Amino acid sequence: MSEPSTPPTHHVGHKFHEVFQLKQGRYYDLPAAKISEMMKSNSLDNAPTQSLLSVVNGILEESIERKNGEIPQRVACLLRKVVQEIERRISTQAEHIRNQNNLIKAREEKYQSRIRVLETLANGTPDETQIVMNQLQLLKTEKHKIEERSKVGEEDMVKLTKEKEKSDKIISDLTQELETIKRTYEDQFPQMDTKTKEYQIEKLEYQIEKLAKEKEKSDKIISELKQELETTKRTYGDQFQQMDTKAKEYQIELEEKLKDAESVLAESQRRIQELETDSESNFQNWNQKEHVFQSFVDLQMQSVQELRSSSNSIKKEVKVSQKRWFEELNSFGQQLKVLTDAVENYHAVLAENRRLYNEVQELKGNIRVYCRIRPFLPGENRKQSTIDYIGENGELLVVNPSKPGKDGQRMFKFNKVFGSTATQEQVFLDTRPLVRSVLDGYNVCIFAYGQTGSGKTYTMTGPESATEKEWGVNYRALNDLFQISLSRRDTYLYEVGVQMVEIYNEQVRDLLGHGSSQKKTLGVLTTSQPNGLAVPDASMLPVKATSDVLDLMQIGHGNRAVSATTLNERSSRSHSILTVHVRGTDLKTGTTLRGSLHLVDLAGSERVDRSEVTGDRLKEAQHINKSLSALGDVIFALSQKTAHVPYRNSKLTQVLQSSLGGHAKTLMFVQINPDTGSFSESLSTLKFAERVSGVELGAAKSQKEGKDIRDLMEQVASLKDTIARKDEEIEQLQQTKDIRSKHSNSPLKHSSSTNSVVGQERMSSVGRAMAANKVGADHENWSEHSGEVSESGSHQSADDRRQQKEHSHPKLSGEAAEQSSADPELLGFGDADSEERLSDISDGGLSMGTETDGSIGSLVEYNLFPEQAKSSETTKAPKTPTRVAAKATSSRTAQVPASRTRSRDMLKSPSLKKSTSQVAISSSRTSKVVGKAQVK
Numbered sequence: 001m002s003e004p005s006t007p008p009t010h011h012v013g014h015k016f017h018e019v020f021q022l023k024q025g026r027y028y029d030l031p032a033a034k035i036s037e038m039m040k041s042n043s044l045d046n047a048p049t050q051s052l053l054s055v056v057n058g059i060l061e062e063s064i065e066r067k068n069g070e071i072p073q074r075v076a077c078l079l080r081k082v083v084q085e086i087e088r089r090i091s092t093q094a095e096h097i098r099n100q101n102n103l104i105k106a107r108e109e110k111y112q113s114r115i116r117v118l119e120t121l122a123n124g125t126p127d128e129t130q131i132v133m134n135q136l137q138l139l140k141t142e143k144h145k146i147e148e149r150s151k152v153g154e155e156d157m158v159k160l161t162k163e164k165e166k167s168d169k170i171i172s173d174l175t176q177e178l179e180t181i182k183r184t185y186e187d188q189f190p191q192m193d194t195k196t197k198e199y200q201i202e203k204l205e206y207q208i209e210k211l212a213k214e215k216e217k218s219d220k221i222i223s224e225l226k227q228e229l230e231t232t233k234r235t236y237g238d239q240f241q242q243m244d245t246k247a248k249e250y251q252i253e254l255e256e257k258l259k260d261a262e263s264v265l266a267e268s269q270r271r272i273q274e275l276e277t278d279s280e281s282n283f284q285n286w287n288q289k290e291h292v293f294q295s296f297v298d299l300q301m302q303s304v305q306e307l308r309s310s311s312n313s314i315k316k317e318v319k320v321s322q323k324r325w326f327e328e329l330n331s332f333g334q335q336l337k338v339l340t341d342a343v344e345n346y347h348a349v350l351a352e353n354r355r356l357y358n359e360v361q362e363l364k365g366n367i368r369v370y371c372r373i374r375p376f377l378p379g380e381n382r383k384q385s386t387i388d389y390i391g392e393n394g395e396l397l398v399v400n401p402s403k404p405g406k407d408g409q410r411m412f413k414f415n416k417v418f419g420s421t422a423t424q425e426q427v428f429l430d431t432r433p434l435v436r437s438v439l440d441g442y443n444v445c446i447f448a449y450g451q452t453g454s455g456k457t458y459t460m461t462g463p464e465s466a467t468e469k470e471w472g473v474n475y476r477a478l479n480d481l482f483q484i485s486l487s488r489r490d491t492y493l494y495e496v497g498v499q500m501v502e503i504y505n506e507q508v509r510d511l512l513g514h515g516s517s518q519k520k521t522l523g524v525l526t527t528s529q530p531n532g533l534a535v536p537d538a539s540m541l542p543v544k545a546t547s548d549v550l551d552l553m554q555i556g557h558g559n560r561a562v563s564a565t566t567l568n569e570r571s572s573r574s575h576s577i578l579t580v581h582v583r584g585t586d587l588k589t590g591t592t593l594r595g596s597l598h599l600v601d602l603a604g605s606e607r608v609d610r611s612e613v614t615g616d617r618l619k620e621a622q623h624i625n626k627s628l629s630a631l632g633d634v635i636f637a638l639s640q641k642t643a644h645v646p647y648r649n650s651k652l653t654q655v656l657q658s659s660l661g662g663h664a665k666t667l668m669f670v671q672i673n674p675d676t677g678s679f680s681e682s683l684s685t686l687k688f689a690e691r692v693s694g695v696e697l698g699a700a701k702s703q704k705e706g707k708d709i710r711d712l713m714e715q716v717a718s719l720k721d722t723i724a725r726k727d728e729e730i731e732q733l734q735q736t737k738d739i740r741s742k743h744s745n746s747p748l749k750h751s752s753s754t755n756s757v758v759g760q761e762r763m764s765s766v767g768r769a770m771a772a773n774k775v776g777a778d779h780e781n782w783s784e785h786s787g788e789v790s791e792s793g794s795h796q797s798a799d800d801r802r803q804q805k806e807h808s809h810p811k812l813s814g815e816a817a818e819q820s821s822a823d824p825e826l827l828g829f830g831d832a833d834s835e836e837r838l839s840d841i842s843d844g845g846l847s848m849g850t851e852t853d854g855s856i857g858s859l860v861e862y863n864l865f866p867e868q869a870k871s872s873e874t875t876k877a878p879k880t881p882t883r884v885a886a887k888a889t890s891s892r893t894a895q896v897p898a899s900r901t902r903s904r905d906m907l908k909s910p911s912l913k914k915s916t917s918q919v920a921i922s923s924s925r926t927s928k929v930v931g932k933a934q935v936k
C-alpha cells in the first residue's frame, strides 16, 4: 500500500518527524505521557515507515550513547511497538498482495464471463454490437488499470526491497554498534566495581540476548517476508503472464468478434439504411396522409362551422317556428273546437247523407231490372243471334229468326242491358250502391231470372272454381259488405248472420241445418218480424268475413246437391235463397239498424213441354210457374205502388217479403240466351221482365223524359184512378159475394163456394175487362188472340171459357187442387192453348185464400192473361182509346197478320201478363225505339 498522505496522517507523521529530529538521548527524557501518545495505534499506523525506522535507530543510538547501556522501560516499549508496526506493515503488504491476487482472479472470471457475453452479443443486433463495443472498451480500461496496479505493485516491491535493505543495514549497524558498545563496556568494565560490573554485564547480556532475539525475529520475519515476496512476485509474474496471454487471446477473440460485430454492424447499418429508406417513404406517405387528413380535418372543421352556423340559424328558425306553432296551435285549438262542434253534427250529417243517398236510389227506382245477354257457348251457332241491337240506355231489340223483317222484331227497355262481352266487374258496378244500402239499414233483394243455361248462376256466383276476376255478384256483394263494414268500424259495430233456405214444391227447407232439421218443412211468417226474420226456424249462423259466407254457401249448395240426386236436377227446379242479416250498432248513440240482403238463385223459368208434363215434373212446373208468377205480381204491384201487394201467393214472395216493397231495393237480372233455338223462351223472359220494370219511372228519369212521357204519366194516373174506382166496385161485389156465401146453407157447399169464386172470378174478369177497355187493349195481345180467334173460329170468348172451366172444375184446395190440375184432360190440355191453361191452373191455385182477389194485383194479373183481355176486346171496343193506345194500335196493326205460331211463342211464358198501362207505355217505347233502330 502507498504511504498515507492524508492531512491528519501527515500531521501525525510530522509529529514523528519532529520526534525523530530530537537530539540524541532525548528518547530517554521523553515523558511517559508523550510516549504513550506516540504509541497510540492511530499515531503509529499513520506514521511513515521511514520515521518508524528512524525511531528505532534513535533509540539504539541513545542506548549506545549512554554509558550504562540501560534502556528505559518505556523506550523499550516504544521500540517494541515500532518494530511491531513494521512487522504489521510487512504482513499487511503480504495480505495486500494476496488480495491483489484474488482480485486478479476475480477479474479474470469476470473477463471470462464478459467474453461469453460478448460472444453472445457478437451474434446479436446492432444494439448488442454496441454493448459488445462498450464491454470491450471497459475491458481495455480494466486492463489498463490492472497494468497500472501491477506497476504500483512492482514499485511497492522495490520500495519494500529498499526498506528491507535499509533494515538490514540498520541491523548490521546496530550489531556493529553493539559490538562497539560491548567493546566500550569491556574497556570501561575494569574500572567498575565487581558488583556493578556483574550487574552491567548481566544487563547487557540480557539486552543483547533480547536484541539478538529481536534480530532473529526480525531476520526471520524479513526472510519470511522475502520468501513471501519472492513467491508472490513469482506467482504474480506467472499470473501476469497468464493474464497477459489470456488477454492477448481475448484480444484476438475480441478482435474477431469485433470484426464479426463490425460486419453485423455493417449489416445493421445496411438494414438501418433500408429501414431509413422505408421510414423515409413511410414518412413521406404519412406526410401525404397527414396532409390529406389535415385537409379533411380542415374540411370537417369548415363543415362543422357551417353546421354550427346552420344549427344556429335552425335554432333561430325553431324558435320562430315554435312561436308560430304556438300561435297556430292556439288557432288550431280554436279550429278544433269548431271541428268538435262539427263532429258532433257528423252523425246527423251521416244520417242525412244516408237518407239522401237512399233518396237518390229511390229516385233511380227501387226496383231495377238489368238484362244480361249470355255469350255463345262452344257448339252453338254463332252466325244467328236473337239479339239485334243493344242501346246505351237499356234498349234491347230482339229478332225472331224465323220471321225476317220488321214483323219478327221486338223492342224492350230495361234499366240497363249488358251485352255478351260485359265482364263480371262491369255487371257488379251497377249493383254496388244497393249493397251499401244494406249497411244503412235497408233490405235488398238481388235475383237472376231466366231459362236454364241462360247464365243465372254465372251472374250470381260465377263459373265453377272461379278466379277473383270471374267472381259473381254474390261474392263481390259480400266482399263489399264486409269491406264497407270494416271501413265504418269506428262509428258502427256490425254483426252479420246468414240463413240459407230452399223452396221446392212450395215447401221451405233449411240448407244449413244438420240431420233431420234439413228435411223439416219450415214455416214462413207473412208479416215481418221485429228481428226481420221471415223464416225464424232456419239456422242462423254468425259470420265474420266473406270467406265464412262462401263456406256456408258451399255447405248449402252441397245440401241442395244431395237432394238433387234423388229429385232429378232439383237444383234448377228449386229456388235457393241466401239471406245475409246485418245489425249495426251506432257506437256513439247506441242505436241499432237492421238490413238484409237476399241473394236468390231462382229455378229455371222455361216452360214445360206438354208431352213431358206428368207426375212430379208437372207438380214442380206448377209450383215454379206459380212462384215466379207470384214474384212478378208482387214486383209489378210494388212498381205500381198499389195499396195491396200479394205477398201471400207463394212461399217465395213470403220469404222475400221484407226485401220487396217499402224502402227495400230489388234488383233482377234477366238472363237471355242469344241462341235462336231459345227465342221463344227468351221472348217470354223478356216480357216477364218488361212487365216487372216497365212502369217503374224514377222521378229523375221522368224529369229527363219529355212531354210525351209526362202525358203518359198523367194518363197512367188517370188510369190508376179508374182502377181505384173499379176496386170499389169489386169490393162491393165481394161484399155481395160474402153475404151470398153466408146465406148459402146448401149441402153442396163446395159447389156454392165454387160458384162464389166463379162469381168472384167473373166479377174480377168483368172488372179486368173494364179496366182493359178503359186503358186500351194491348194490341199485341189483342192481335195474338184475334189470330187465335180467326184460326179456331168457333172458340168461345175467354170469359166464357173461364166460366165453363170454373164450373166444370170447381176450385179445390191443397193437394186436391194439385191432383186435379195434374189431369191433363181436366186442365183442358187437349186444347191447343194448354200452356195458357197451365198458367190458369197456377193462377187458380193462387186464388185460393190469396189476397189477390179483387185487388189491383189480381186486376193487373188478369189483364196479363192475354186471352181474357182479348176476349173482352173482341166483345167491347175500347171506349176511350188513348193517344198512346192509338199509336200502339196503329203501330201494331202491321203485326196483326202475325202467324199463329208467333202468337203462341209470345204466349208461352207462364207469367206473360201485362198491365194495360204498362202495355201502353211499353208499346209507345217500343215504337220509339224501333223507330230509332230503324233509323240506325
Ligand SMILES: Nc1ncnc2c1ncn2[C@@H]1O[C@H](COP(=O)(O)OP(=O)(O)OP(=O)(O)O)[C@@H](O)[C@H]1O
Residues within 6 Å of the ligand: 373, 374, 375, 377, 420, 450, 451, 452, 453, 454, 455, 456, 457, 458, 459, 463, 571, 572, 603, 604, 671
Ligand atoms: N256471361 C257469360 N260468359 C261466359 N260464359 C257464360 C256466361 N253466362 C253463362 N255462361 C256459361 O253458360 C253456361 C250456363 O250458365 P249457367 O249455369 O250460369 O246457367 P243457369 O241459368 O244458371 O242454368 P240453371 O238454371 O241450370 O242453373 C255455363 O257453362 C256458364 O259458364
